[in-house]
Amino acid sequence: MARRPTDPRDAAEAAFKPKTPTAPPAPKPAAIPGAREQVTLRLDQDVLLYFQDDGAGWQDRINAALRDYVQTHGGFGGGDRSIPVDQLSGANDDGAG
Known part of the structure; x- marks a missing residue:
């Protein structure tokens, strides 16, 4: 068993x-398969207000909109349409590719 250092400097260095x-x-x-995961997401204020205007359930509406986008753009097993990280930009947002 190691002895405790008696010099305060030695004790601080060890710590x-x-x-x-x-x-x-x-x-x-x-x-749970299909369970939702809590994330932090930064959205433009006007986009957030659009979904919040109809009241409660705005997070579900954002999720539904994102799910619809992914399904209509070949996601969920519809082929590899990923963009390499070094090529990500706002120009990729229009879905052209």
């Missing part, structure tokens, strides 16, 4: 000594 890095844990799959 802040870098630890061996570990690999980040693998992401966990959803516990």
Whole structure:
């Protein structure tokens, strides 16, 4: 068993000594298939107001709009239409590709 350092400087250095890095844990799959996941999303204010104008359920309406977009643009197993990260820009938003 290691002895506790008696010198305060040695104790501080031991407390802040870098630890061996570990690999980040693998992401966990959803516990319930089809379950929703809470995320933080930044939207333009006018877009948010559009969905909130009809009152409660605005998050469900945003989800439905996104789901419709993905389905009509070949998502959910309809082929690989992904854009490499280094090519992402506002120009990709029109769906042309």
